[in-house]
Amino acid sequence: MIRRLLEPGGLASEEAGKYLDMLVERYSWxxxxxxxxxxxxxxxxMRRLCGQSGYKAEAAKRFAALFERGLRDETDLVxxxxxxxxxxxxxxxxxxxxxxxxxxxRSAVVRNRVIELAGExxxxxxxxxxxxxxxxxxxxxxxxxxxxxxFGGR
Numbered sequence: 001m002i003r004r005l006l007e008p009g010g011l012a013s014e015e016a017g018k019y020l021d022m023l024v025e026r027y028s029w030x031x032x033x034x035x036x037x038x039x040x041x042x043x044x045x046m047r048r049l050c051g052q053s054g055y056k057a058e059a060a061k062r063f064a065a066l067f068e069r070g071l072r073d074e075t076d077l078v079x080x081x082x083x084x085x086x087x088x089x090x091x092x093x094x095x096x097x098x099x100x101x102x103x104x105x106r107s108a109v110v111r112n113r114v115i116e117l118a119g120e121x122x123x124x125x126x127x128x129x130x131x132x133x134x135x136x137x138x139x140x141x142x143x144x145x146x147x148x149x150x151f152g153g154r
Contacts, residue, residue: 016055020062023049027066040077043070047081051088060089068097076107083113091121103129112142119146126150 027042046066049059063085070082083102086094098114099122105111115133118126127150133143 017058017062020049020055020059024062024066031069036073036075036078039070039073040075040081043067043078043081043085047085047088050085056088064089071097071102076109079105079107080109080113083110087113087117091117095121095126099126099129103133108138111139115139115142115146119149122146122150124150 023042023046027039027046030039030042043066046059046063050056050063053059067082067085067089070078070085073079073082079102083094083098086097095114095117098110099118102110103114105114115130118130122130127147130143130147130150133139136143
């Protein structure tokens with residue numbers, strides 16, 4: 001409901017901030033309550049607000065730390081949404097964090113998104129870990145495509 005209210009961008013910045021803060025509070029409460037599905041939905045809402053709302057900058061300030069916490073969550077849905085949230089805020093910074101610690105995540109969605117991000121925002125520094133992905137069946141093609149984009153300067 002909050003996402004629907006905020007996405008059109010029709011609220012004053014101060015008023016929108018109250019709703020953004022409510023999302024932060026609700027996520028923190030759900031983190032303690034251990035409902036992974038609801039946490040995933042909350043992080044997904046935050047991700048969307050950081051990507052396509054009129055409050056993108058405000059949302060990014062409030063949610064960046066939650067996305068980083070979400071990366072360590074046991075629930076795949078939470079980690080997947082947290083990855084997208086970080087990417088929505090800053091692709092280059094997200095790649096530095098994600099390539100180092102999440103290129104081998106247990107979630108195929110996370111692994112593939114990190115590889116795809118390397119093709120979008122990577123540099124020659126990312127070629128080594130991408131090269132290691134060439135031998136893995138499901139990620140080999142995506143890693144090669146990302147490497148080609150880096151070689152070609154996108």
